[in-house]
Amino acid sequence: MGRLIIVSNRVPSPHERVQPVGGLTVGLADVVRGVESLWFGWSGQHAEGAAAQDVTCETVAGVTYATIDLTSAQHERYYEHFSNDLIWPLFHYRPGIITYHRQDLAAYYGVNDLFADRLAPLLRPDDTIWVHDYHLIPLGQALRARGVTGKIGFFLHIPCPPWSVMRVLPCAEELLRAMAAYDLIGVQTDEDARNLGECYEVMGLDPTVRAFPIGIDPRGFEQEAKDNVGDPEVRRLRESLRGRKLIIGVDRLDYSKGLLERLHGYEAFLKRFPEHLRGVIFVQIAPPSREGVANYQALRRELDELVGFVNGKHADFDWTPIRYLTQPVPRHLLASFHRLADVALVTPLRDGMNLVAKEFVAAQDDADPGVLILSHFAGAAPDMPEALLVNPYDTDEIADALHQALTMPLDARQKRWRALRAEVGLNTAAEWAKRFLSTLEASAPSS
Ligand code: ADP
Numbered sequence: 464m465g466r467l468i469i470v471s472n473r474v475p476s477p478h479e480r481v482q483p484v485g486g487l488t489v490g491l492a493d494v495v496r497g498v499e500s501l502w503f504g505w506s507g508q509h510a511e512g513a514a515a516q517d518v519t520c521e522t523v524a525g526v527t528y529a530t531i532d533l534t535s536a537q538h539e540r541y542y543e544h545f546s547n548d549l550i551w552p553l554f555h556y557r558p559g560i561i562t563y564h565r566q567d568l569a570a571y572y573g574v575n576d577l578f579a580d581r582l583a584p585l586l587r588p589d590d591t592i593w594v595h596d597y598h599l600i601p602l603g604q605a606l607r608a609r610g611v612t613g614k615i616g617f618f619l620h621i622p623c624p625p626w627s628v629m630r631v632l633p634c635a636e637e638l639l640r641a642m643a644a645y646d647l648i649g650v651q652t653d654e655d656a657r658n659l660g661e662c663y664e665v666m667g668l669d670p671t672v673r674a675f676p677i678g679i680d681p682r683g684f685e686q687e688a689k690d691n692v693g694d695p696e697v698r699r700l701r702e703s704l705r706g707r708k709l710i711i712g713v714d715r716l717d718y719s720k721g722l723l724e725r726l727h728g729y730e731a732f733l734k735r736f737p738e739h740l741r742g743v744i745f746v747q748i749a750p751p752s753r754e755g756v757a758n759y760q761a762l763r764r765e766l767d768e769l770v771g772f773v774n775g776k777h778a779d780f781d782w783t784p785i786r787y788l789t790q791p792v793p794r795h796l797l798a799s800f801h802r803l804a805d806v807a808l809v810t811p812l813r814d815g816m817n818l819v820a821k822e823f824v825a826a827q828d829d830a831d832p833g834v835l836i837l838s839h840f841a842g843a844a845p846d847m848p849e850a851l852l853v854n855p856y857d858t859d860e861i862a863d864a865l866h867q868a869l870t871m872p873l874d875a876r877q878k879r880w881r882a883l884r885a886e887v888g889l890n891t892a893a894e895w896a897k898r899f900l901s902t903l904e905a906s907a908p909s910s
């Protein structure tokens with residue numbers, strides 16, 4: 464069997480190479496274990512000039528990590544503008560906030576060509592190549608143009624909108640045509656697969672598109688949650704609650720996560736169910752993401768203002784309704800924070816999957832499980848019907864769900880949690896990767 468080649472914009476950082484974190488890295492770590500593999504992508508660093516484009520290789524536990532730096536101009540146009548100020552909002556059904564410039568499209572192709580130029584010489588004919596996410600849609604085509612003949616698969620981690628939204632993208636057909644060069648295109652949900660299928664139908668193309676919902680490493684996360692409950696930081700959180708119920712939110716600071724709507728929902732809850740005043744604490748952890756992009760900067764300012772407003776309005780001398788943290792929290796603490804929580808608010812306006820929902824479920828225990836409040840518009844929702852499903856735009860529905868979750872009897876919570884835990888245990892990250900790769904191996908060549 465040949466090697467497995469993983470390509471993604473972000474490659475696990477050096478400490479993650481020893482102990483991987485995050486759904487994608489954990490899942491792929493399981494797959495690359497025991498298989499000769501190479502992981503190629505951006506180093507996360509900026510450098511100017513020709514040296515930026517040299518490949519640096521490091522092998523850890525049998526996996527070779529091959530990375531290149533990007534210049535700040537490449538980073539700005541390819542990553543911040545084209546990937547995260549155009550494709551990201553559009554694919555999350557937000558055509559109203561996209562920004563399009565032809566120079567950004569050229570830079571996007573430029574970086575994909577650069578990836579292909581640097582990766583192609585490292586490849587062997589029997590390698591299987593798996594490319595990840597929207598930063599690298601044209602990479603398969605660029606590799607084929609450089610004579611690469613092995614199987615090449617692509618997985619889109621974010622949602623795929625229908626043609627009526629997709630066609631807003633001035634280069635939609637060109638990009639979708641490039642995507643069709645892959646031997647297999649994986650998406651998160653059946654809805655995404657239908658939408659992409661519809662786009663290809665309009666274009667008269669018929670590439671292989673299948674849904675492979677991504678999962679987590681539930682046992683690993685559960686173990687982290689259990690192992691760290693005695694950690695001094697976790698004890699500090701528990702003691703600070705003084706018996707109050709804990710509502711938790713964990714997200715990158717991203718407008719797709721519905722953070723403003725969630726805060727409005729929480730405020731509606733405080734107003735409409737005053738019996739919970741002083742009896743709950745909402746901890747929202749939201750480290751900033753993509754800080755060079757204006758929409759992310761604006762969201763941060765709005766969140767600062769709204770949190771201040773809600774706290775100012777409802778706080779008492781000795782109680783603050785929201786604790787809002789923008790510093791990242793280490794993963795082992797996060798797992799135990801989830802375990803302490805009575806309710807998780809996972810209310811994206813649109814999300815490819817949302818691993819946080821699955822992590823919350825894995826971190827809970829049967830004796831006193833917490834309740835998951837989940838947006839209909841998370842990719843996780845179709846497989847998690849036992850969550851309290853809400854429309855995140857309906858602040859009163861969020862308020863009602865919070866009241867229902869906080870007053871739900873133990874047997875009802877256990878019933879819901881057991882069903883959710885079974886689902887999270889079945890569709891793990893390792894299973895996801897196995898399913899994708901075996902389908903890729905069995906696929907007919909795309910051309
Ligand atoms: P996205 O891929 O859009 O960030 P996911 O819900 O799929 O959304 O989250 C990806 C991973 O990032 C999860 O494993 C989650 O635990 C982690 N993560 C998200 N927010 C935080 C945070 N505030 N601190 C630490 N890790 C986080």
Ligand code: F6P
Binds near residue numbers: 596621753815
């Ligand atoms: O899951 C979607 C995704 O965009 C990944 O591709 C990405 O690595 C992650 O979210 C975090 O975003 P970023 O790499 O832009 O910080």
